[in-house]
Amino acid sequence: MSDIKYALYTSSKGFKVVGGTAAQFLKGDGSVDTTSYIPAGTDINMADKNINFTSGSLSKFENDSRVFNKVFQKITYAAQTGIFSIKFPQATVSATMFDVTLKFYGYQDKLLGNLRISFYKISGTAINPNGAKAVIEISDNFPTNVINVGIDANGKVCINIGEPTTFWNTYVAVEVERVGVHYTGRTADWSKGWSQVIETDTTNYQSILNIVPDIVATRTWVDQNIAGSIPNAPTVLGATDLNTILAPGFYSQLTNSGSTLTNNYPSDGLFAGSLRVYRTISTGIVQEYQTRTSGGTVTFIRSTENSGASWTAWKKVLTSVDFNPSNYYTQNETSNLFVRKSGAETISDTKTFTHSPVIPDATLGTHAVNKNQITLSTNQESEGGQQLKISGNNSVDITNFFVTSRDGTRNADDIAPNSTSRRARFDFVKSNTAGLGGSGNYAGIMTYSPWDGTSASTGDSSYQLAFANQSGINGSGIPMLKIRKGIDGSWTTKWYKFWTEADFSSSNIQQWNNAYQYGLKLNEEFTTNQNTGLVIADAYFGGESGIIDHERGRSLVTKIKEYYFYGSEYGNFDGLNFNSENTHFGMGTEVNDSDKLNVEGSVKASKNFKSEGEKPDTIFIPNGNLASLRDEIINDESEYAIRLNPHEYLMDSFSSLEVDDRNRLIHVIGEYSKMVVNFRRIYPKQQIVVYNFDKSGATMEVKIQGKTVYNIEPRGFVRFYVTNSLRVIAERQQPCDVIW
Known part of the structure; x- marks a missing residue:
């Protein structure tokens, strides 16, 4: 057989291609397939070729164990902080033992790490605490040695490396090199659906188990991370x-x-x-x-x-770390400063004893007197003080002025700053008249005038301290202390409160210190712990307001005039940029006035783009417009397929058919006598095929704009072609027949 173009049925015991070989196949379009295939059930010899997978892996099942190789790989370009979590869905909830090997490579920090971890999932929601083990081989700068396995809230099995504060720098690549599965779930496919995310909270896990790993590392890493190293x-x-x-x-x-x-x-x-x-x-x-x-x-x-x-x-x-030389005396200092146990010595200056020395009875007037030799008598306390009389072998009269609290008008304002110059006084007042803003009925007022308390003298102020209840009455509640100052005849400031532990604790103070040390400050880097260079900025570079990365000179999210910048380098439009005046976006460039999004560079979408009307018979074209799929090409909505759409007209009775159709491909089929088809309008580049299947032997008349141009014989067809200049070319009439 040769040069067969169209046929309904063709059958034979076989076909032979001229020049073909036994390793080739004849394809449906008549061409020869020269592709080499690997026969099933034979050894594979692929010469110099790779086996590439977009998912899945190589696996082997033998002796009740299954091993998957090259299961998952991923690289993360941005720096991240948190738990490096590798997750995979449960192919079955049956009990399964896992032996997983992971490899890490961090380009930015030049770190390497190998992790082999084994654990036992006893159900769809629980990790068995027994039998788990991990061994890690890591470089000096690997950021963690914390390993956990668990089942998260979504039922995925998770291998977690690190803690919520662990910092992973840019360009971290991970590979799940090998997964061995054993026990009941060993026959399931555990190679699909693996992923890697950063987590900071595992409290919603259904089950989690910490595994303390054995560590293979350099001496430097051990010294820096393991307590008790040499x-x-x-x-x-x-x-x-x-x-x-x-x-x-x-x-x-x-x-x-x-x-x-x-x-x-x-x-x-x-x-x-x-x-x-x-x-x-x-x-x-x-x-x-x-x-x-x-x-x-x-x-x-x-x-x-x-x-x-x-x-x-x-x-x-020995250094000052071991002892402080200032705490010790030299031999000469000891001789001059300390009293010997025996021998006569003269002691200069006043000495204060924390315990009373034993003093014998005095025999001379210059001797000290012990308690048994002293008789004390006192007079009644008066406004002028109290007299104390000491008698023994010798006697002396001492007048001691006690500090008393006066019960005067009980109004603190009645005590003027210049009323008690160069003295201190204490008064008993009503707390409401003192204006202290506390509770209870009474307060104590101390008035202190270090000088005259007048402007005419030195100008020094007098002061008042108020002792009162901040809350409660009698012995309950919290006490408080307030102060004010004044000069001449009036107090010139309000009461200022002293804050104590009753108002805030030492932990509050530490919180304030932490807020200052670790809190957010304008135009200062606030990533103290992570050192990522982020700053809340207000004209840090010039004109911007928002959050910036000062190390890279980029805007995380800032506003400059009418623009909001996201990720753009300062002074450029290389990130995502929003114009708040016309509400348009620019990606890698400035916005324009016509498009909602103006993009510099290509755009790739994981799913489709949709037009406003979402009509299935339209498509996007490069100038941004929608082209219609209604003529030669249509969208077959039953299968969502773009197909060729020749228009067909069937004349199944005596009729005169009028056609005004701009479709490029038209078929007219006539089956009865006295048929006339008139093309009222023709369009450039049309192909028109007219078939005459009349059974009585009559011709079929073809007209263009009412003028007869062709009479087609029975069981014949003519193909017409319209040129770009609207000239009509007719091919020679060909025979035809209906075969089905």
């Missing part, structure tokens, strides 16, 4: 047990160099008290050899270095 600097050595952190301080170093030290260990005179001798290995590990006591005989273990005679001893040098 110091790598010998300057922190001290007299403590090996492999614990040694006491900090300054240490002098002694070695067995030359003839300074003999017998391969320090001589007795070099140290006072006990010491330890250490050997520092090239790896930084410190080994203890022996404890030496001054004056004792000790044999030291020798190292293999330097012909077996190498050692290093460290002696701590």
